[in-house]
Amino acid sequence: MTAGSIGPVLINGVATDADRAAVSVFDIGFQRGYGCFEALRSYSGTPFRLGGHLDRLDRSASNLLIDLPPRDTLTAWCLDAAAPGDGVLRIYVTGGTDAKVPGTDNVVVVFLEPLPVIPQTVRLDILDAPWHADGRTSELTGAKTLSYGPNLAATIAARRRGFDDAALIGSDDVVLEGPTFSLGWISDGAMCTPGLGSHILASITREATIEVAQELHVPIREEQFHRSDLVSADEVFVMSTVREVLPVLAVGDATFSRGPVVDALQGGFRSLVARETG
Numbered sequence: 001m002t003a004g005s006i007g008p009v010l011i012n013g014v015a016t017d018a019d020r021a022a023v024s025v026f027d028i029g030f031q032r033g034y035g036c037f038e039a040l041r042s043y044s045g046t047p048f049r050l051g052g053h054l055d056r057l058d059r060s061a062s063n064l065l066i067d068l069p070p071r072d073t074l075t076a077w078c079l080d081a082a083a084p085g086d087g088v089l090r091i092y093v094t095g096g097t098d099a100k101v102p103g104t105d106n107v108v109v110v111f112l113e114p115l116p117v118i119p120q121t122v123r124l125d126i127l128d129a130p131w132h133a134d135g136r137t138s139e140l141t142g143a144k145t146l147s148y149g150p151n152l153a154a155t156i157a158a159r160r161r162g163f164d165d166a167a168l169i170g171s172d173d174v175v176l177e178g179p180t181f182s183l184g185w186i187s188d189g190a191m192c193t194p195g196l197g198s199h200i201l202a203s204i205t206r207e208a209t210i211e212v213a214q215e216l217h218v219p220i221r222e223e224q225f226h227r228s229d230l231v232s233a234d235e236v237f238v239m240s241t242v243r244e245v246l247p248v249l250a251v252g253d254a255t256f257s258r259g260p261v262v263d264a265l266q267g268g269f270r271s272l273v274a275r276e277t278g
């Protein structure tokens with residue numbers, strides 16, 4: 001079963017029937033994973049932190065040397081697509097049909113996907129991620145590109161080992177992120193989360209959860225952490241657009257229970273969303 005879309009798929013702003021929406025096989029988005037994307041939640045028709053997501057899309061496109069349509073055009077497409085209600089708003093920007101000139105005849109695809117079933121808790125495998133930027137810089141540092149094959153392979157590997165997903169570990173046992181989420185945990189009452197210096201994605205949910213922690217007077221530690229810090233935490237959680245804030249019950253062999261601080265962060269995040277989208 002495919003996820004499909006709620007309402008039409010906008011291709012360069014033109015509403016197209018979901019089963020007729022298509023991208024060229026000659027597009028380097030398809031051929032080489034060259035392009036970028038965003039995913040954000042629509043809550044009853046209102047996108048959460050659309051501006052932040054479009055800022056990140058701007059940075060991704062600029063790293064890839066692809067021009068985007070003007071911001072107000074993109075915003076209008078997103079508001080249009082999000083209007084039907086709750087779902088995951090997806091924005092894809094392809095690289096176009098000329099590898100020498102990124103952006104040639106490219107397309108911007110926007111649609112609202114139905115919300116998947118979101119579990120209450122997750123169990124994470126620990127996986128080495130030698131493919132991750134892991135603090136090294138490149139032309140694509142910070143870009144959320146279409147090249148998500150390694151991320152998906154990590155999730156599939158974790159599932160095959162009986163977990164829901166993976167916690168990715170870099171060189172020297174440094175904790176990075178999940179394939180599609182950020183990691184956080186509570187140690188001695190503080191919210192710990194790997195710093196952006198490891199070139200993990202600048203997650204919008206992570207940023208909002210840090211704001212919630214500040215409101216709740218939970219101390220925040222944003223720095224480089226190691227596997228031993230993660231597995232010895234008191235409570236562990238994941239953060240992402242789709243999952244929001246979710247407690248983690250296992251990281252490899254280490255087990256955890258739902259705890260009061262993660263419960264408070266989860267509740268605080270939901271209130272913040274309600275305030276901003278209500």
Ligand SMILES: Cc1ncc(COP(=O)(O)O)c(C=O)c1O
Pocket residue numbers: 039177178179180181182200201202203204205206239240241242
């Ligand atoms: C690698 C990675 N880290 C973290 C996240 C969470 O980011 P956000 O909170 O903006 O959804 C994502 C989301 O897709 C991701 O792909």
